[in-house]
Amino acid sequence: MSIWPQLSRRRIVRAGHATGRELRCGLMDTMLADLSVSVVLYFECRLDEDRLAAGLALALERVPVFAGRLRTDREQLTAVCDDTGVPLDVYTVEGTLAEAMGRATAAGSELVDPVDARAARLGGVPLLTVRLTRTSDGGTVLGCSWHHAIGDLQSFMLLMRAWSAAVEGEPLPEAELVDDQDALLHSVLPERDCGRPGFRLPTAAEAQALANEVAVAPRANRIVQVLFAEDEVRRMREEFSAKAGLRLSSGDVVCAHLISTLRELDEDTAERMVTVPVNARRWLGLSPALVGNLLSEVHLTHRPGEGAAALAAALRTAVEEFPAEHLNLRANLAFLAAAGRSRMADCVPLGFDPAARRFSFSNWSRFGAYDVTFQGQRPVLFSPAANFPVPWVCWTVEGFDGRGFLCTVVVPARLAARARGVQGRAALHRYRVAADALPAAAALVPKII
Numbered sequence: 001m002s003i004w005p006q007l008s009r010r011r012i013v014r015a016g017h018a019t020g021r022e023l024r025c026g027l028m029d030t031m032l033a034d035l036s037v038s039v040v041l042y043f044e045c046r047l048d049e050d051r052l053a054a055g056l057a058l059a060l061e062r063v064p065v066f067a068g069r070l071r072t073d074r075e076q077l078t079a080v081c082d083d084t085g086v087p088l089d090v091y092t093v094e095g096t097l098a099e100a101m102g103r104a105t106a107a108g109s110e111l112v113d114p115v116d117a118r119a120a121r122l123g124g125v126p127l128l129t130v131r132l133t134r135t136s137d138g139g140t141v142l143g144c145s146w147h148h149a150i151g152d153l154q155s156f157m158l159l160m161r162a163w164s165a166a167v168e169g170e171p172l173p174e175a176e177l178v179d180d181q182d183a184l185l186h187s188v189l190p191e192r193d194c195g196r197p198g199f200r201l202p203t204a205a206e207a208q209a210l211a212n213e214v215a216v217a218p219r220a221n222r223i224v225q226v227l228f229a230e231d232e233v234r235r236m237r238e239e240f241s242a243k244a245g246l247r248l249s250s251g252d253v254v255c256a257h258l259i260s261t262l263r264e265l266d267e268d269t270a271e272r273m274v275t276v277p278v279n280a281r282r283w284l285g286l287s288p289a290l291v292g293n294l295l296s297e298v299h300l301t302h303r304p305g306e307g308a309a310a311l312a313a314a315l316r317t318a319v320e321e322f323p324a325e326h327l328n329l330r331a332n333l334a335f336l337a338a339a340g341r342s343r344m345a346d347c348v349p350l351g352f353d354p355a356a357r358r359f360s361f362s363n364w365s366r367f368g369a370y371d372v373t374f375q376g377q378r379p380v381l382f383s384p385a386a387n388f389p390v391p392w393v394c395w396t397v398e399g400f401d402g403r404g405f406l407c408t409v410v411v412p413a414r415l416a417a418r419a420r421g422v423q424g425r426a427a428l429h430r431y432r433v434a435a436d437a438l439p440a441a442a443a444l445v446p447k448i449i
Contacts, residue, residue, distance in 0.1 A: 005091035005110050015061035018083035025077040026181030027336040032148040036115035038385035040143045045377045047140040055167035062162045063175045065150050066128040075341035088130045097139030098444035104383040105223040112143035112385045155291045157367045164372045174289045188284045189330045197335035198297050199347045213354045221389045222416035225448045226407045232431040244313035251363045254405045256312035261427050265418045274300045275351030275360045283324045296327040359392045370402030384408045400439035
């Protein structure tokens with residue numbers, strides 16, 4: 001083996017028959033059509049590639065859009081379930097599973113084959129890729145990348161649950177495809193919502209500034225991963241809930257503590273905005289088995305002087321308790337329709353505003369990543385992969401073995417250095433005590449704070 005991954009086998013996995021079904025991508029899907037999403041799952045055992053391929057084929061029969069291709073016709077983006085297939089590549093690498101965990105977010109780690117999202121819009125490019133990497137100590141890294149236009153994390157986890165069930169010989173979960181995303185939304189959305197779209201059309205000067213930010217992002221920013229143990233999160237909840245006078249969730253307090261602490265380390269005392277994407281299925285009364293992008297977002301004002309407990313309380317009220325009228329999906333559709341599909345590439349999400357240090361916080365916990373089972377084994381770690389490092393973005397998932405929380409955050413290099421230093425670690429883990437039990441695997445990955 002080599003320190004660089006060595007390809008040992010390549011195949012294309014197909015369901016075996018094409019439904020021919022065509023799904024009209026909505027305006028929100030088209031807005032996301034230049035993006036792919038990549039994740040990595042780590043298993044402390046050797047997974048059988050033939051069993052995985054056979055299970056994936058059955059899962060693709062249940063969720064065929066992942067084995068299809070996109071087609072663009074007169075600005076209309078369509079996902080065609082033609083069973084062209086999913087590449088599944090098997091690699092070997094010298095190094096341990098723990099060493100691979102430390103490379104999850106490193107540029108060029110080669111644990112995932114990122115989907116070429118822009119090329120995929122024209123067809124001929126897979127909408128899902130799978131890379132299986134075998135480590136020298138018998139571990140397996142499963143890296144997956146999918147095109148954002150065909151679905152959000154909920155959609156991807158439907159595929160993963162079907163894949164897991166197929167490998168384990170269990171009944172596959174239901175998965176419902178949406179023939180026309182915009183028509184579905186118009187049929188279920190309230191006539192009036194908050195009225196504030198989650199996008200903007202920047203001026204020429206701002207567009208150039210944003211382009212410059214993206215161009216320098218790999219050099220200017222760093223990805224930091226912070227692990228919060230269950231006991232320290234419990235202490236946060238107790239303290240923040242008492243201060244706020246209401247019961248807060250673990251996700252609320254982790255988000256609030258992380259943002260507040262990073263701005264404290266950055267010596268940032270200005271009022272800032274926070275954007276939190278939310279899965280709109282529950283508030284719209286839609287089936288959780290719906291495949292597609294059904295995301296809304298809430299926007300909050302963060303005033304550092306008010307403390308983390310106040311931000312956590314605002315998150316609880318905004319994300320967990322707001323009615324459907326507070327969603328902004330109808331406002332988003334109206335905004336994108338007015339802009340036109342030809343100008344969607346110029347639209348910018350409100351959450352992406354590096355100059356204003358606007359924080360975007362995505363909570364990926366409770367989506368069932370650690371319920372995925374292959375050959376009786378669950379992942380020891382699930383993590384976002386090295387997506388594009390634009391600053392002030394965070395994804396939070398459960399930590400090792402599904403316990404605690406792992407936050408993957410992109411910040412400027414100077415702030416990353418502070419967070420990794422003695423002062424930063426002490427501030428981030430001010431609710432941890434020496435007796436707290438941490439997963440054994442965490443000690444093997446020193447890059448995780």
